Amino acid sequence: MLPKPIAAATATLATVAALVAMPSEAQACRDICHESYDVVYYYEYKPRVRYRHIRLTPPRWSMGLHLTGLTANHKVGDEAVALGGIGGHLRFRGYRWGAELAVDVLGRDFADGGVTRISVPIQASALLYLIPRGRFNLFMLGGIRVVPTHIRYDLSNLKTEQNFTQFGMQGGIGAELLLSRWFALTADIRAFGVVRNDNDSDGQYYTGVERPIVAEKAVGLQFNVGASLRF
Structure with missing residues (x-):
């Protein structure tokens, strides 16, 4: 030892x-x-560390502006009704379903400036997103529309103003391209059908007239191209 x-x-x-x-x-x-x-x-010298990716909730609201054009199946004199203007929209989106409120202002002069028409479609629609994930998305829409219309006559033999209201339904398809988390481009086309409200005095004036300035019944297409901010 x-x-x-x-x-x-x-x-x-x-x-x-x-x-x-x-x-x-x-x-x-x-x-x-x-x-x-x-x-x-590290299994022995250090405790195990796990990293988990947290998926950010996409923005549910979007607000934007768009250029818009409208064409209908009736004429003012010999001129087809084709209007252009600008509009705005507010949308709420879930995963597949959403909702939209849109207001547009469209106008045009007819008869060499003697007749001016300004229409303001107010639309409420449900949205169905066909491709809920990814940067590019297609959606379908359907809803109702109310269209106040103001007509101004400035002719040699007639100088007056009139107001009309049309009610109807609409449906269409659109596309959305996300450029970033907060910004998107959007476009859609929607078909509509409307009827004129003849309960007011201006509507009653044109009851039975063959080619009125605002048709009793009309169908047409509306095109929108614009951009949205998402929040």
Whole structure:
């Protein structure tokens, strides 16, 4: 049996030799760990760390402006009713379903400027998104529309103003392209059918007239191209 001082010195030397021979922590980790998606898991020397991707909730609301054009199946004199203007829309979107409120202002002069028509379609629609994920999306829409219309006559034999209201339904299809989380381009085409309200005096004036300035019944198409801010 070794004396205590010699035994202690021998144990110390053995410990130092073991530490020198032991691989470093980094070397040991390289021997016992693996890489997955750029995350290194250390099974012995460090606790395991898990990284979880958090999916951000996409913006549900969007507000935007659009250029709009409208054509209908009746004429003012010999001129087809084709109006142009600008509009705005507010949309709410869930995963597949959404809703839209849109207001447009369209106008045009007829009869060499002697007749001016301004229509303001107010529309409320439900939206069905066909491709709910991704940057590009198609959607269908359907709803109702109310169209107040103002007519101004400035002819040599007639100078007056009249107001009409039309009610109807609409349906169509559109597309949306997300350029970023907060900005999107949008376009749609919608078919509509409306009837004139003849309960007011101006509507009653044209009851039974063959080619009135605002048709008793009309169908047509409306085109919209614009951009939206999402929030």
